[in-house]
Amino acid sequence: MSTENAPNAESTEGAESAAHAGNAADVDPVREWRHWHEQRTATVSAPYGPLSLTGTHWLADHPDGSIPDIPGRWVEAPDAVVLTARPEDRLTVDGEPLTGEVRLGADSGPAAAARVAHGERRLVVIHREGLWAVRDFDPGAATRHAFKGIDATAYDERWAVPGRFTPYAESRSVRVGNADGKERDLGLGGELSFRLGGVEHTLQVSVEADGSLWAVFADATSGTSSYRFRFLRPAAPDAEGRTTVDFNRALLPPCAFADHFICPFPPPGNTLVTEVAAGERSLLGH
Incomplete structure (x- = not known):
């Protein structure tokens, strides 16, 4: 659940x-x-606590796979999110630079342990009622520093x-x-x-x-x-x-x-x- x-x-x-x-x-x-x-x-x-969440992006709202201010191409499939990245996107998956394509399931752990990162940001894949989304956790979020x-x-x-x-x-x-x-x-x-x-x-x-x-x-x-x-x-x-x-x-x-x-x-x-x-x-x- x-x-x-x-x-x-x-x-x-x-x-x-x-x-x-x-x-x-x-x-x-x-x-x-x-x-x-x-x-x-x-x-x-904490750096990846709830105060650092800057966006929840539902992929159904971005059918071309382009999410504002998030590099890479994110496309939802029935059982996964397909992420495609170029070297200049500077995305990492499991700590390694991503060039090409990877299939992602929903992240089940804390945001700090998310598979996809862009610098210090963590890009968390979630799945709700058949829909996929990407959450952007940024330690530099204004809400966190204003807390x-x-x-x-x-x-x-x-x-x-x-x-x-x-x-x-x-x-x-x-x-x-x-x-x-x-x-x-x-x-x-x-x-x-x-x-x-x-x-x-x-x-x-x-x-x-x-x-x-x-x-x-x-x-x-x-x-x-x-x-x-x-x-x-x-x-x-x-x-x-x-x-x-x-x-x-x-x-x-x-x-x-x-x-x-x-x-x-x-x-x-x-x-x-x-x-x-x-x-x-x-x-x-x-």
């Missing part, structure tokens, strides 16, 4: 390393939260509550809007119920390959004192479906850092009436 739409890909690009490591109570949750926040700041501001930090609310134990995951009999998907204005499928594996501020809540969640959960949610602060929606990544439930719902670790989606991500919006029912004044709220200076 991809991680932008369900955990389809943007759940984990740049933000992927932010999942809570487990359900056990931290010896010092305040200290652990500060460490998590520091790691998050370092991850998103001042993440506005996050300090740890408060009231926002970490017990939750229970109930899987669906069969995985399902729902069409939701995405940050680029298009609708795509969002895969869902079950429901996560919890009590917050004396009120029962339920979120539809996706299940990652490692068993951890992923939710796209909004709340009464969304679009005002917090970004318009956020991600939540509870640890894998135990055999009885128990896990911790910790909004102290609510995450800004990748599209909060760069406009070229296609993050999914919350599915129906995932907008909480409660004000979740916790976790990452917005970018500093925004």
Whole structure:
């Protein structure tokens, strides 16, 4: 399952390393939260973190194979992208100069490990719902150098509550809007119920390959004192479906850092009436 739409890909690009490591109570949750926040700041501001994404180019929009400001000729085939380069294009594949043609599948690792490079830029091949695209990650991106930090609310134990995951009999998907204005499928594996501020809540969640959960949610602060929606990544439930719902670790989606991500919006029912004044709220200076 991809991680932008369900955990389809943007759940984990740049933000992927932010999942809570487990359900056990931290010896010092305040200290652990500060460490998590520091790691998050370092991850998103890294040379090939989400702040360095300068474009997502869908090859269907460039039938002649020419992508603005990206050398080479990029043509989509049903099962691959065919890249053709000349010596003057100065493209490398797997660290070696490319002259001629190569077939590329979707990059599955971090942007820094992408097969294709142009100088310090990394050109990441992605595949979504039958369509191919190339993402351009540039460490010199203006958004990366303008970054001042993440506005996050300090740890408060009231926002970490017990939750229970109930899987669906069969995985399902729902069409939701995405940050680029298009609708795509969002895969869902079950429901996560919890009590917050004396009120029962339920979120539809996706299940990652490692068993951890992923939710796209909004709340009464969304679009005002917090970004318009956020991600939540509870640890894998135990055999009885128990896990911790910790909004102290609510995450800004990748599209909060760069406009070229296609993050999914919350599915129906995932907008909480409660004000979740916790976790990452917005970018500093925004």
